[in-house]
Amino acid sequence: MNMIDSYTDEIKGKITGLGANLVGVADTEPLRQLEMHPSNLLAPFRRAISIGVALPRVVFDQIQNRPTPTYCSVYRTANRFLDQIALRTANVLEKDGFNSLPIPASQTVDFKNLCAAISHKAVGRMAGLGWQGKSLLLVNPEYGPRIRLVTVLTDAPLAADVPIENRCGDCMSCVDACPAGAIRGAGTEDHYNSREEAVDLQRCLAQLEEFMRLPGITDTVCGLCIRACPYGR
Numbered sequence: 001m002n003m004i005d006s007y008t009d010e011i012k013g014k015i016t017g018l019g020a021n022l023v024g025v026a027d028t029e030p031l032r033q034l035e036m037h038p039s040n041l042l043a044p045f046r047r048a049i050s051i052g053v054a055l056p057r058v059v060f061d062q063i064q065n066r067p068t069p070t071y072c073s074v075y076r077t078a079n080r081f082l083d084q085i086a087l088r089t090a091n092v093l094e095k096d097g098f099n100s101l102p103i104p105a106s107q108t109v110d111f112k113n114l115c116a117a118i119s120h121k122a123v124g125r126m127a128g129l130g131w132q133g134k135s136l137l138l139v140n141p142e143y144g145p146r147i148r149l150v151t152v153l154t155d156a157p158l159a160a161d162v163p164i165e166n167r168c169g170d171c172m173s174c175v176d177a178c179p180a181g182a183i184r185g186a187g188t189e190d191h192y193n194s195r196e197e198a199v200d201l202q203r204c205l206a207q208l209e210e211f212m213r214l215p216g217i218t219d220t221v222c223g224l225c226i227r228a229c230p231y232g233r
């Protein structure tokens, strides 16, 4: 095994040791076309580590036609847990001599266009963690879309993983399950050119805001497209 592969294995092992269920490495070169904040975010970084934490299946079994307070709480805990794993990962890499930047799990920075510093789904897809489903969510073969993601940008010499094939096929489960009728049902071999191609975001957002009127729902959560996915059930 060469030094790059053994260092990559060592870092991935440390990240799973921190409690991550999934970890992969993306080459940042193809990701440079993404909308980012700031636009030169990737300039110093040749690799992006994608980290996934699974949410328990039963949390979604309990969701009938609306999000539950339990899902809302698990969502928050997963975000905090991911942020901690990302911070610790960045500090491990920095100690080894490599500049690294943890990107928050759930932080919108452009409120007009609903965009974060960088899309965790795009990074996750390029790191081989899953494909972009019709719901626009990243679908992992083992956990389905029941994963939350975080990204660590780094200049460490890590071996890059490759994307996996889309396995949605003709399935329309998430399309049928969306209470807002926001998922259009379009398929993609790699990724959608725009989010609107896959999802009517205004409808999705309006539904999330309506759910926030329910007791115990303090965040923009829904979970119905996640629950409906046959992967990870």
Ligand code: B12
Pocket (backbone or CB within 6 Å): 030, 031, 032, 033, 034, 035, 075, 104, 105, 106, 107, 108, 114, 115, 116, 117, 118, 119, 120, 121, 122, 123, 125, 126, 132, 135, 136, 137, 138, 139, 145, 146, 147, 148, 149, 150, 190, 191, 192, 193, 194, 195, 199, 201, 204, 205, 208, 220, 221, 222, 223, 224, 225, 226
């Ligand atoms: C803003 C935001 C929202 C907004 C807008 C949604 C959206 N799709 O952007 C609202 C409030 C509506 C929302 C809703 C939800 N969200 Co949200 N949200 C975000 C946030 C903070 C930023 C998203 C962003 O910047 N998008 C920018 C666009 C450009 O990127 P994109 O959506 O990924 O889509 C493009 C790219 O992925 C691109 N692409 C894919 N692969 C590649 C490869 C290359 C090389 C290139 C160039 C492009 C590319 O193709 C897409 C079309 O252009 C992220 C966290 C983050 N930093 O990513 C969470 C995030 C996307 N949300 C998440 C979730 C789970 C949800 C909800 C299910 C709510 C819930 N918790 O119940 C719904 C589902 C909505 C849906 N079906 O998409 C998860 C998704 C996890 C997963 N398994 O995929 C994320 C990643 C949070 C996390 N830390 O895990 N969300």
